[in-house]
């Protein structure tokens with residue numbers, strides 16, 4: 001990492017030249033900064049401009065906001081969406097009026113304790129209004145920092161977010177934190193944009209890790225959380241002369257573990273029978289034994305437990321193709337079976353083989 005001073009110097013010089021004139025940049029008043037920051041969450045700058053002006057005309061001070069009927073506050077917010085933001089604004093205004101004599105808390109922790117104010121907003125108000133040396137890290141700043149410092153781990157992970165917070169905090173200049181934080185946000189909003197950033201006009205192009213590695217367009221890395229998909233699975237306990245059929249998984253999921261014969265994605269008995277026929281397993285259906293459920297990270301198995309009996313022992317070659325074995329009770333107890341097979345195993349042990 002280059003010396004913080006030169007990093008800050010380059011960014012601040014760029015900001016003075018390139019910053020967009022925005023109404024909330026003409027003030028240090030914590031009330032006004034706060035209103036703008038809350039409005040800017042999930043809303044475009046152009047839309048916020050008009051709302052910001054009208055809201056401050058209607059509620060020019062913290063006490064005016066605290067004393068207003070809730071309906072008036074919601075009306076002034078109409079069209080911005082996420083109405084909990086407006087309700088929290090008023091709640092926090094009431095706390096400031098009643099518990100702090102109408103004066104904004106001047107510490108990061110004091111701001112953080114107010115309703116609707118999280119780490120980002122507390123950081124923005126304390127640095128912009130009070131000049132405190134704390135970072136204000138919104139989504140834009142996470143992206144800029146991940147690229148600049150070359151963080152190539154999942155940005156959604158709390159550990160990575162802590163790492164970025166520490167790096168950004170270290171990069172804060174001793175003086176001019178207010179402008180530095182705003183400059184970082186501005187860089188993220190106008191230059192280090194999502195998708196392909198405009199490194200060619202960036203004040204950090206010579207020291208930025210991702211720019212050097214030419215992978216800025218791939219950062220930050222965000223690993224999508226997929227909610228598990230449910231699927232029907234027929235789990236068949238196929239018995240024959242004191243033995244039961246087990247298969248060793250070759251698939252990625254549960255690889256190397258033993259399962260009973262199963263059909264993923266389907267528990268219709270006709271199709272189960274057809275699949276067994278196709279695999280040259282001649283069986284008679286005996287009974288439905290019950291159901292079970294297992295939740296994997298990306299999948300939920302809704303299992304139907306079925307009992308079948310082999311009409312004749314398949315040839316070894318048939319078993320080999322399937323990766324299957326016929327095992328005795330004591331053998332079954334020694335094999336590694338996944339947790340997903342627990343209910344099926346219990347049902348199997350109760351059966352007459």
Ligand code: SF4
Pocket residue numbers: 144147148191192193197198199200202203204205206208209210211216
């Ligand atoms: S050089 Fe490119 S990737 Fe790096 S901070 Fe600037 S715009 Fe973002």
